[in-house]
Amino acid sequence: MKLIANPLRESWSEILKRPTLDKLDLDALVQGVFDAVKSEGDKAVIEYTEKFDKVSLTNISVSESEISEGVALVSDELKDAIQLAKKNIETFHSSQKIEKKLIETAPGVECWQESRGIEKVGIYIPGGSAPLFSTVLMLAVPAKLGGCQEVVLCSPPNKEGKLHPAILYAAKLCGVTKIFKVGGIQAIGAMTFGTESVPNVYKIFGPGNQFVTAAKQVALSKGIAIDMPAGPSELLVLADETANATFVASDLLSQAEHGADSQVICVSNSESFLQEVSEEVVKQLLVLPRKEIAEKAIENSKSILLRDKEDIIDLINEYGPEHFILAVDNEDFYLNNIVNAGSVFIGNYTPESAGDYASGTNHTLPTDGFSKSYSGVNLDAFVKKITFQRISKKGIKNIGNAIELMADAEGLQAHKTAVTLRLNELKEDEGGI
Amino acid sequence: MKLIANPLRESWSEILKRPTLDKLDLDALVQGVFDAVKSEGDKAVIEYTEKFDKVSLTNISVSESEISEGVALVSDELKDAIQLAKKNIETFHSSQKIEKKLIETAPGVECWQESRGIEKVGIYIPGGSAPLFSTVLMLAVPAKLGGCQEVVLCSPPNKEGKLHPAILYAAKLCGVTKIFKVGGIQAIGAMTFGTESVPNVYKIFGPGNQFVTAAKQVALSKGIAIDMPAGPSELLVLADETANATFVASDLLSQAEHGADSQVICVSNSESFLQEVSEEVVKQLLVLPRKEIAEKAIENSKSILLRDKEDIIDLINEYGPEHFILAVDNEDFYLNNIVNAGSVFIGNYTPESAGDYASGTNHTLPTDGFSKSYSGVNLDAFVKKITFQRISKKGIKNIGNAIELMADAEGLQAHKTAVTLRLNELKEDEGGI
Numbered sequence: 026m027k028l029i030a031n032p033l034r035e036s037w038s039e040i041l042k043r044p045t046l047d048k049l050d051l052d053a054l055v056q057g058v059f060d061a062v063k064s065e066g067d068k069a070v071i072e073y074t075e076k077f078d079k080v081s082l083t084n085i086s087v088s089e090s091e092i093s094e095g096v097a098l099v100s101d102e103l104k105d106a107i108q109l110a111k112k113n114i115e116t117f118h119s120s121q122k123i124e125k126k127l128i129e130t131a132p133g134v135e136c137w138q139e140s141r142g143i144e145k146v147g148i149y150i151p152g153g154s155a156p157l158f159s160t161v162l163m164l165a166v167p168a169k170l171g172g173c174q175e176v177v178l179c180s181p182p183n184k185e186g187k188l189h190p191a192i193l194y195a196a197k198l199c200g201v202t203k204i205f206k207v208g209g210i211q212a213i214g215a216m217t218f219g220t221e222s223v224p225n226v227y228k229i230f231g232p233g234n235q236f237v238t239a240a241k242q243v244a245l246s247k248g249i250a251i252d253m254p255a256g257p258s259e260l261l262v263l264a265d266e267t268a269n270a271t272f273v274a275s276d277l278l279s280q281a282e283h284g285a286d287s288q289v290i291c292v293s294n295s296e297s298f299l300q301e302v303s304e305e306v307v308k309q310l311l312v313l314p315r316k317e318i319a320e321k322a323i324e325n326s327k328s329i330l331l332r333d334k335e336d337i338i339d340l341i342n343e344y345g346p347e348h349f350i351l352a353v354d355n356e357d358f359y360l361n362n363i364v365n366a367g368s369v370f371i372g373n374y375t376p377e378s379a380g381d382y383a384s385g386t387n388h389t390l391p392t393d394g395f396s397k398s399y400s401g402v403n404l405d406a407f408v409k410k411i412t413f414q415r416i417s418k419k420g421i422k423n424i425g426n427a428i429e430l431m432a433d434a435e436g437l438q439a440h441k442t443a444v445t446l447r448l449n450e451l452k453e454d455e456g457g458i
Numbered sequence: 459m460k461l462i463a464n465p466l467r468e469s470w471s472e473i474l475k476r477p478t479l480d481k482l483d484l485d486a487l488v489q490g491v492f493d494a495v496k497s498e499g500d501k502a503v504i505e506y507t508e509k510f511d512k513v514s515l516t517n518i519s520v521s522e523s524e525i526s527e528g529v530a531l532v533s534d535e536l537k538d539a540i541q542l543a544k545k546n547i548e549t550f551h552s553s554q555k556i557e558k559k560l561i562e563t564a565p566g567v568e569c570w571q572e573s574r575g576i577e578k579v580g581i582y583i584p585g586g587s588a589p590l591f592s593t594v595l596m597l598a599v600p601a602k603l604g605g606c607q608e609v610v611l612c613s614p615p616n617k618e619g620k621l622h623p624a625i626l627y628a629a630k631l632c633g634v635t636k637i638f639k640v641g642g643i644q645a646i647g648a649m650t651f652g653t654e655s656v657p658n659v660y661k662i663f664g665p666g667n668q669f670v671t672a673a674k675q676v677a678l679s680k681g682i683a684i685d686m687p688a689g690p691s692e693l694l695v696l697a698d699e700t701a702n703a704t705f706v707a708s709d710l711l712s713q714a715e716h717g718a719d720s721q722v723i724c725v726s727n728s729e730s731f732l733q734e735v736s737e738e739v740v741k742q743l744l745v746l747p748r749k750e751i752a753e754k755a756i757e758n759s760k761s762i763l764l765r766d767k768e769d770i771i772d773l774i775n776e777y778g779p780e781h782f783i784l785a786v787d788n789e790d791f792y793l794n795n796i797v798n799a800g801s802v803f804i805g806n807y808t809p810e811s812a813g814d815y816a817s818g819t820n821h822t823l824p825t826d827g828f829s830k831s832y833s834g835v836n837l838d839a840f841v842k843k844i845t846f847q848r849i850s851k852k853g854i855k856n857i858g859n860a861i862e863l864m865a866d867a868e869g870l871q872a873h874k875t876a877v878t879l880r881l882n883e884l885k886e887d888e889g890g891i
Contacts, residue, residue, distance in 0.1 A: 102863055103863050103864070103867050105860070106859070106860035106861075106863040106864050107860075107864065109564075109857065109860045110860055110864065112563075113563035113564055113567070113857070116561060116563045117561050117563050117569045120559050120561045121571065126553050128549060128550050128553045128818070130545075130546035130549045130550050130817060130818035131542075131546055131817075131818075134546065134812075134817050134818065136550045136817060136818050136819050138554065138836065141796075141797045141798075142797075143830065143831050144797060144798075144830065155868045155869045155870060156867075156868060156869075157868060158864075158867070158868065159864055159868060191867055191868075227830045227831040228831045242679070245678075246675070248687065248826075248827075248828070249831075250828075250831035250832060254681065269883075271879055272876070272879060272880060275872065275875050275876040275879050276876050278872040278875070278876075279870070279872040279873040279875070279876045281872070282870060282871070282872040282873070283870075309872075309875065313871055313872055313875075314869070314871050315869075315870070315871065315872065319872060360846070363574075363844070364574045364575075364577060365574075365577075365842075366844055367844070367845075368844065368845045368846070368847070369844060369845070369846045369847070370847055371846065371847065371848040372848055372849065372850075373880075374849050374850060374851055374853065374854045374880055375847055375848055375849040375854075376854075376861075376876040376877055376880065377876070378861055378865055378870075378873040378874070378876045378877055379567075379847065379849055379854070379857065379861060379877070380845070380847055381861075381865075381873060382860065382861045382864045382865065382873075383857045383860045383861050383864065384563060384564075384567050384569060384847050384849065384857060385561070385563035385564075385567065385569050385847075386569050386845040386847055387845065391842075393681075394681075395681070395683075396842060396844075397576065397577065397660045397842075398576050398660040398661045398682075398683040398842070399683060399842060400838075400841075400842045400843040400844070401843075401844075401845060403571070403843055403845075405833075405838055405843070408833075409798075409824075409829060409830075409831070409832060409833045410833040410834075410836055410838070411796070411799055411800070411801065411802060411829075411833070411834075412800075412801045412802070412813070412819040412820065412834060412836070413793070413801075413802045413804065414801070414802070414803055414804065414808055414812065414813060414817050414818075414819055415804040415805055415808055416805065416807050416808040416812055416817065417805075417807060418807055420807065421807045421808075421809075421812070424542065424546070424812065424816045424817060426539070427538070427539035427540075427542045427543055427815065427816045428539075428809075428811055428812060428814075428815045428816050430535060430536050430539040431536070431539050431540065431543065431591075431592055431815045431816065432811055432814075432815065434536055434589075434591070434624055435588045435589060435590060435591065435592060436588045436589075436747070436748075437588060437712070437715060437716075437748070437811075438715070438746055438747050438748065439708065439711040439712040439714070439715040439742075439746050439748065439752060440712040440715070440811040440814060440815075441811070442708050442711070442712070442742065442746075443705070443708040443709050443711075443712045443809040443810070443811045444809055444811055444812070446704055446705060446708050447705060447806075447807055447809065450702075
């Protein structure tokens with residue numbers, strides 16, 4: 026890892042730059058696939074699956090018997106692990122429910138919020154090198170808790186035209202309502218427009234490669250909500266001499282193995298600690314199956330030496346890491362002052378992989394600095410909060426005049442009249458007319 | 459208003475179609491302005507203000523003395539009204555704050571959420587026919603409550619190169635940190651990239667015409683978050699014989715006066731009531747200053763007669779109105795079953811204009827059916843909810859094995875190792891090594 030000692034503030038933005046892959050201009054490709062899916066439905070989806078995934082399917086729906094077959098292939102101990110993770114995710118996301126709180130903003134003026142599940146949501150689960158069944162838990166569990174009625178899952182089939190058994194098990198366990206063996210642009214297109222098999226949805230969640238990401242952006246421009254903009258995963262560790270260099274190295278590598286474009290940063294006030302972490306990274310890297318991927322990510326990684334705690338927190342907030350591990354003695358200072366981060370992991374026994382799988386927090390988090398403006402996925406993402414208000418006769422007498430004045434000043438007379446007519450009627454009532 | 463009696467379900471989607479204005483393709487125009495603002499900053503902003511708004515400015519910043527001058531021009535009674543509205547908006551939005559709830563998802567595994575204000579937000583306030591100072595309240599109040607540090611306001615100057623006094627008063631009252639006399643595409647561009655005067659922001663809020671809407675979409679594609687997609691305003695009233703036809707007509711007109719493309723729908727189980735409302739609309743329309751606008755909107759409006767309550771709620775949920783006034787006897791059925799709406803107004807003394815100005819709820823709401831997937835603006839929109847977790851030695855022993863199994867099954871060995879190393883260390887501790 027490249028050591029950067031005491032960088033000046035002016036150099037931070039350069040140092041903190043995310044690695045950028047050449048971004049292909051995929052708009053025309055996406056538009057072509059979307060047009061075909063819109064006009065030809067399942068037929069187009071099947072053709073593109075053949076073209077892009079090299080698999081011939083007659084039916085893109087996953088049948089109950091396919092699900093049962095898959096479920097039978099998952100070991101009991103993995104099932105237990107998935108159930109434990111599900112329970113913890115449920116516990117944490119349940120705590121995010123809003124209670125109906127009736128607020129009397131003025132006498133006779135009652136306002137409140139209620140949440141309603143987005144009726145139809147789509148979950149995209151990548152296939153490829155890692156079958157991300159954990160993402161099924163992270164998206165389907167809050168979808169059900171939030172009250173979503175239709176939870177559609179799309180994931181690309183493998184060469185045998187099947188989905189990974191653990192994906193099927195997790196989907197079944199979490200109450201996904203429909204499962205499809207469709208990936209890539211055609212999956213996002215199918216959930217955008219609907220086909221004979223795939224329902225259209227109102228919001229699409231989930232990670233994906235460049236094609237999926239581009240397709241989600243096009244879906245967004247067509248009125249489908251999406252969870253958040255996506256970028257390569259990233260981790261920033263802040264550690265001092267009280268931390269464990271072996272653990273820190275393992276955390277950096279667990280981020281690095283995601284992809285060659287993953288970014289890992291280690292910040293410390295101790296040069297010898299950074300040195301130790303660097304050596305541990307080299308050592309642990311050797312035995313990783315995904316060594317080649319992790320190695321590339323580590324090439325882009327940075328060890329930053331900074332002494333002053335104000336400098337440190339400013340640098341971290343300027344970066345806005347997706348994952349932030351905090352393993353220092355004076356953690357309170359950083360906890361109180363962190364503003365831009367997706368998820369924070371505190372202490373020596375809180376690896377990022379805990380949050381990726383089983384602690385209960387969500388692993389769908391803002392990357393690429395989007396923690397400055399976006400929350401990670403949480404229960405809010407699956408619901409709409411509707412406001413309600415009920416105003417009594419007394420209430421409209423209390424606030425009516427203010428509304429009249431403001432509407433008048435904005436030049437919106439009909440807005441004023443709607444109040445005036447009611448106030449006049451109440452005056453007549455009082456007058457006994 | 460056109461009466462549609464007992465429409466069959468097959469015809470609903472046609473009946474409920476929103477009026478569509480010819481949507482100009484503004485992408486090239488927006489891109490040109492954005493490029494200029496990005497490279498030339500204030501100079502370009504001033505040039506476009508001259509070109510589009512026909513006003514020559516030397517300074518786009520609103521000075522303290524300009525603010526004081528404006529504030530002095532606002533009448534005391536309007537100031538009182540604005541203060542009352544501000545207090546109610548504050549009361550209601552304060553109630554949306556999340557408490558820090560520490561959740562122990564498993565023994566030794568503590569997770570919680572904390573909210574942090576988005577550090578820099580931008581508020582766009584349209585000028586034109588109506589000076590929407592009420593929107594300043596609706597956006598700046600929750601921005602301050604949410605903890606946003608920089609709250610930038612942009613609004614187009616009038617022919618004298620000034621902003622409306624009530625906009626300046628509301629901005630000052632609500633703690634807007636910087637005010638600029640800039641509108642249109644150049645305002646959105648300035649907040650996207652930053653100029654010598656205008657800070658760049660992380661999220662842009664506020665309504666606007668087609669140009670502003672298109673510019674916000676381009677800003678979104680450049681990584682700036684936005685509040686929600688925008689469309690013409692709309693109202694659906696559900697009323698029965700217990701409602702007051704005069705009041706209902708005034709509510710429909712208060713929506714209709716927003717713009718020729720506004721949509722108003724009245725649903726009832728009583729044909730005579732719908733007839734009465736229609737006659738009242740014609741009567742009240744005559745005296746409105748914005749008669750011509752409202753008349754056009756009323757031409758597109760619909761009176762829908764439906765008897766069955768299940769049909770009625772299904773139709774309303776299929777439409778997903780921005781504003782929904784509910785003035786019926788059996789209101790509970792509809793309150794329990796409404797899923798898609800921005801804001802709900804209950805009873806005969808709850809005009810939509812109450813929510814537009816002073817009851818305390820937000821008036822920035824999803825239009826064009828986006829209530830199916832978006833909440834209206836609320837406190838959530840100004841904050842990020844960050845997750846935190848702290849796992850003890852006991853905690854990692856409890857969930858560590860599940861993480862190892864899941865990481866292994868996903869083929870992510872480094873994720874597993876990060877846990878294994880910790881578990882091994884704890885085993886050694888126990889063994890007294």
